[in-house]
Amino acid sequence: MSLDKINGFDITEYAPALHLGEPYLSQTSFPLSLKPSAESSETQTSTLPNLLSNIRSLSLNGQIRRLLDRHSAIYFSNVNLADANEFSQFVHAFGFVPHEDIGNPVRRTVLANNVATANEGPNTQPVYPHNEFGLSPHYPAYHPEFIKALEEKGVKYQLTYYNKPRDQVESPGNSVLQAYGHHVLDEDDTETARAKIEKEIRRLPTATWEWINQSPSENPLGDLRVWQVLPAIRPHTRTGQPAFFNNAVSRFLNAVDAQTLEPPHLNKEGKYQPPAFYGDGSLIDRKYFDAAVEVIGRTRALVTWKKGDVLLLDNHAVQHGREPWTGDRKLLASLWDDVK
Structure with a gap:
């Protein structure tokens, strides 16, 4: 060359x-x-x-x-x-x-085929720095004590999926059925629908969940709260180098914007919107996030x-139980009309 x-x-x-x-x-x-x-x-x-x-x-x-x-x-x-x-x-x-x-x-x-828009949220909402599919178990040192803590504890994310129509478009977030209800039929009763949804969640070995906000008359299925505990430092499959690969910074910036950094993490609408936690559920000190944001600003x-x-x-990361080179790769993103 x-x-x-x-x-x-x-x-x-x-x-x-x-x-x-x-x-x-x-x-x-x-x-x-x-x-x-x-x-x-x-x-x-x-x-x-x-x-x-x-x-x-x-x-x-x-x-x-x-x-x-x-x-x-x-x-x-x-x-x-x-x-x-x-x-x-x-x-x-x-x-x-x-x-x-x-x-x-x-x-x-x-x-x-294998091409989708990045996010259907309104262009008035920012997309904060994150690793693509950092919230997935199969995907990639300025404060050594922070990196050590992340390596030991991992990072814990909380995700809420609301029970809205499968074809809902008014919300930037996915509904329960859009995220996990691919096999749910319109004629399924609540018990059957939940069983199918929970079977899909179990395909994520790092996830736990609970059903919330059930109402027999208004919301029989309920909304879904899912927790993912994932490594925040992941080795690159080719080089073996550790990579700060996670979505913790974007969760932090979203919480800053919503003023939900501190407990009880409720936004102005009264909804639970916490930042990312350490894997054991403890809060991550803001000084580490502020430092990460500063580094991202200098290196983007x-x-x-x-x-x-x-x-x-390059979005490489090691999949548990799989050899290097066989892990999933993700190709991002082309622009056709506009950038949101």
Whole structure:
């Protein structure tokens, strides 16, 4: 590989990218920016098949994996993907194993095979920094005592799913049936519906739950409260390096916004909205979260989206009971219309 070309792509300067220092290797940019080379496009009558062929080659020879190991993210510009179906073809050209989404707390709309919107919440609500699928058991040191505590205790999340119609669209969050009710039928009685929902929750080995707010006349099924206790520090499957991989910071910032950091963690609507806890249920000192937010601010790259471009993020983490390289990978996210 030359310094500026790689199998049908040019390595280009990208203004929003960060140039990382120690302990990273020299000339490590985040993200690395690639765009189809002019000669590659000119020699083919159809750009999309040529693009997909180049991606398959780079994946098969290990080049994509090596670039992700070094840069953690690749920004593909000027690939000119026209719609979600073309993006789906692009996604599958990498040969990654699709992630199975179980119990997602946010509502998404499926647009094509293994392609969905990131979040259907209103664009007036911020999306705080988080690791994608950090709330999933199968997914990736400024205060050593904090890192040690996280390694020993893990992190505990509380998620509430309200019993709303399966096709509800007014709420940014998923309902009970949208998150766990894939096998529930309209004619199922309450006992049968709960059994099917609980069977789906059990597919998450780290989850516990309780039914709340039951009312025989108004809400016979009830709302669902789920707790997930997960590791907050996870090893990268390729490098073995520990990674701060979790959704604790986003939960903290949501609680700051809702003024629910301290017990009893009730928001203005009287709903329970706590931050993330240590795995044993104890509160995490705010000073650690404030430090994490400050580090994120210094190390983030603010990508300027353009329709049809793609950002590929390394989202590796070790799955319990599975060997490295067989864990799920998640490909994020292309933009078609707007960014929420």
